[in-house]
Amino acid sequence: xxxxxxxxxxxxxxxxxxxxxxxxxxxxxxxxxxxxxxxxxxxxxxxxxxxxxxxxxxxxxxxxxxxxxxxxxxxxxxxxxxxxxxxxxxxxxxxxxxxxxxxxxxxxxxxx
Amino acid sequence: xxxxxxxxxxxxxxxxxxxxxxxxxxxxxxxxxxxxxxxxxxxxxxxxxxxxxxxxxxxxxxxxxxxxxxxxxxxxxxxxxxxxxxxxxxxxxxxxxxxxxxxxxxxxxxxxxxxxxxxxxxxxxxxxxxxxxxxxxxxxxxxxxxxxxxxxxxxxxxxxxxxx
Numbered sequence: 001x002x003x004x005x006x007x008x009x010x011x012x013x014x015x016x017x018x019x020x021x022x023x024x025x026x027x028x029x030x031x032x033x034x035x036x037x038x039x040x041x042x043x044x045x046x047x048x049x050x051x052x053x054x055x056x057x058x059x060x061x062x063x064x065x066x067x068x069x070x071x072x073x074x075x076x077x078x079x080x081x082x083x084x085x086x087x088x089x090x091x092x093x094x095x096x097x098x099x100x101x102x103x104x105x106x107x108x109x110x111x112x
Numbered sequence: 113x114x115x116x117x118x119x120x121x122x123x124x125x126x127x128x129x130x131x132x133x134x135x136x137x138x139x140x141x142x143x144x145x146x147x148x149x150x151x152x153x154x155x156x157x158x159x160x161x162x163x164x165x166x167x168x169x170x171x172x173x174x175x176x177x178x179x180x181x182x183x184x185x186x187x188x189x190x191x192x193x194x195x196x197x198x199x200x201x202x203x204x205x206x207x208x209x210x211x212x213x214x215x216x217x218x219x220x221x222x223x224x225x226x227x228x229x230x231x232x233x234x235x236x237x238x239x240x241x242x243x244x245x246x247x248x249x250x251x252x253x254x255x256x257x258x259x260x261x262x263x264x265x266x267x268x269x270x271x272x273x274x275x276x
Contacts, residue, residue: 006127013131013138020142027149034156038163045167088178090171090202105164106202108171110178112267 030101037071037097044073045093045107052109055082061109070098085111164203166274169235169249172200172207176233177254177267180211185262191215191229199238207249208238214253229256230270248275 047063055061061082067073076092083089087110094104176198184190195212216228235250236243255268 002125002127006131009128009131010134013135017138017142020145024145024149027153031149031152031156038156038160042163086178086182088171088175103160105167106171107167108174108202110174112269 030099033097033099033101034103036068037095037101037103040068040071040073040097041093041095041103041105044075044095045105048075048091048093048107049109052082053112055109055111057082057084057111072096082111083109165205165249168200168202168205168207170274171202172198172209172235173233173250173252175200176209176211176235177231177252180231180233180254181256181264181267185258191227197242206238207235208243209233209235210243229258230254231256250274 044063044065044067047065048061051061051063059082060080062080063075065073072095074094074096076094077089079089079091088108089110090106090108092104092106094102096102179198180196183193183196191213193213195210197208197210199206199208201207211231211233214230214232216230217225218228220226231254233250233252233254234243234248236247237249239247250273252272253270255270256264257266257268259265
């Protein structure tokens with residue numbers, strides 16, 4: 001009886017341990033994707049701001065951006081012209097990571 | 113009671129004690145892993161908050177620069193005007209930008225004295241009062257290049273500091 005009880009307790013504990021480790025691995029993966037998304041988002045934002053620093057009104061606003069495989073970067077509004085000197089422009093930069101998690105921030109660009 | 117039976121009697125419950133020890137050990141490992149994952153996720157969320165705050169302050173300063181650029185040179189935009197403020201809502205954060213003129217004078221190669229219209233911008237959370245020194249998120253000094261007509265032809269960022 002004692003042995004049976006011991007085997008049951010150890011069995012349940014190992015099952016809990018394995019499922020816990022699976023959860024930790026899943027959470028770790030989500031964490032990694034989140035951190036990578038943050039990096040891609042910051043890179044995209046800085047590329048946009050850097051492009052705007054060279055702007056002259058009406059010229060094209062082009063960002064040289066290399067996006068890692070699996071990530072999708074979008075700018076909204078996706079206007080490729082430099083803003084007029086009288087108007088700074090708010091642009092929402094968003095990143096969709098593999099798995100569909102989305103992060104976004106709004107940056108402001110202006111023509112110097 | 114024979115010798116082997118006495119041995120069995122002495123060992124009774126040993127396996128249960130071992131099982132309980134095992135459960136405690138696994139519990140400690142699980143708690144440690146759980147704390148590690150919770151703390152790393154908490155840190156990531158905190159850093160995302162810092163990122164949103166810094167980009168909000170950065171954007172608010174950019175908008176303030178555009179506003180100040182077109183202020184009336186004979187009034188609010190003159191070097192005699194002391195200061196001003198504006199607010200912007202970006203990344204779900206309300207940011208206040210205080211600006212003040214720090215005009216200077218430089219001598220050109222030909223010996224002429226030329227006024228430099230420089231403005232310092234300080235961005236902080238909008239708490240309804242001017243930014244105090246320890247609240248400033250972004251501070252920037254910008255030079256407004258001015259044509260003889262009085263129009264600003266270009267702005268030059270002289271310094272840009274992210275303070276928190």
